[in-house]
Amino acid sequence: GENVEQHPSTLSVQEGDSAVIKCTYSDSASNYFPWYKQELGKRPQLIIDIRSNVGEKKDQRIAVTLNKTAKHFSLHITETQPEDSAVYFCAAHRGTGFQKLVFGTGTRLLVSP
Amino acid sequence: AAGVIQSPRHLIKEKRETATLKCYPIPRHDTVYWYQQGPGQDPQFLISFYEKMQSDKGSIPDRFSAQQFSDYHSELNMSSLELGDSALYFCASSLGSLAGGRDTQYFGPGTRLTVL
Numbered sequence: 001g002e003n004v005e006q007h008p009s010t011l012s013v014q015e016g017d018s019a020v021i022k023c024t025y026s027d028s029a030s031n032y033f034p035w036y037k038q039e040l041g042k043r044p045q046l047i048i049d050i051r052s053n054v055g056e057k058k059d060q061r062i063a064v065t066l067n068k069t070a071k072h073f074s075l076h077i078t079e080t081q082p083e084d085s086a087v088y089f090c091a092a093h094r095g096t097g098f099q100k101l102v103f104g105t106g107t108r109l110l111v112s113p
Numbered sequence: 114a115a116g117v118i119q120s121p122r123h124l125i126k127e128k129r130e131t132a133t134l135k136c137y138p139i140p141r142h143d144t145v146y147w148y149q150q151g152p153g154q155d156p157q158f159l160i161s162f163y164e165k166m167q168s169d170k171g172s173i174p175d176r177f178s179a180q181q182f183s184d185y186h187s188e189l190n191m192s193s194l195e196l197g198d199s200a201l202y203f204c205a206s207s208l209g210s211l212a213g214g215r216d217t218q219y220f221g222p223g224t225r226l227t228v229l
Contacts, residue, residue, distance in 0.1 A: 032216060043203060043220040044156065089155055093216065100146060100169050101205075101218055103155035 002027040004092050006104025013080050014112055021107045023090035024072040030092040033066060033073045034101070038087045047088075048075070080111045115140055117206050117221030125227045126194050134189040134224045138206030144168065145187040146218060147179060150201040162187055194228045201225050 003026040013019050025033075031052035036044035050057045050064045050073065057064050061080075066073040077084055087108050091101040118137040126132050138145050144163045148156035158171035162181035173179075176194075181187045191198060202225075205218040 034217065036220075041201075041225070043222050046217065046219065049217065099216065100158040100161060100171060101148075101156075102158070106155050 002102040004104040012110045019077045021075045025092040032093040036089045119221040132191045136187045136204030142206035146205040148203045
């Protein structure tokens with residue numbers, strides 16, 4: 001089955017710096033890769049996603065890149081703000097209906113003012 | 114926009130008791146997924162349903178069962194509760210019947226189950 005590895009497990013940055021979180025996956029059939037932000041005790045919230053026919057996608061301060069050959073994808077957050085502090089999960093999915101999400105182990109991002 | 118609804122939000126049970134968690138998907142969504150998230154862990158897939166039929170099964174204990182009803186809401190039934198069942202239980206929904214962008218899963222607020 002699919003296995004998703006995520007690094008780093010914790011990331012501390014200063015406000016205004018950039019943050020990068022990296023994930024690798026094992027199942028070559030996976031072709032949909034969402035990123036979720038989760039604040040303590042709350043639901044995972046989708047912040048951006050990318051499909052295998054796209055190499056990069058950007059939404060304001062957030063961007064995701066995908067290297068399907070190497071089976072890795074990354075989340076980039078620029079101009080970080082304290083409210084970006086949360087746990088971020090990457091996930092992989094086969095891209096067809098009914099398929100489960102396989103999550104990475106999460107990255108705790110702390111943005112200090 | 115309407116979101117996924119879960120009830121109850123908090124539940125406290127004793128060991129060996131039973132619990133029922135409910136999930137109401139986003140309107141027009143036909144697929145429901147259940148995930149279990151322990152403290153400091155990533156969400157783990159339990160089971161999913163499409164059009165009232167089980168569509169996939171993950172690491173769900175035999176003590177747990179689930180179903181999806183004609184109005185697409187789903188219930189997760191948990192029996193013989195153990196201390197290790199204490200966790201956040203999330204339901205997510207998607208429009209699973211169509212691919213190409215309709216598979217995005219949206220999560221409900223979760224049910225925090227505490228087993229004493």
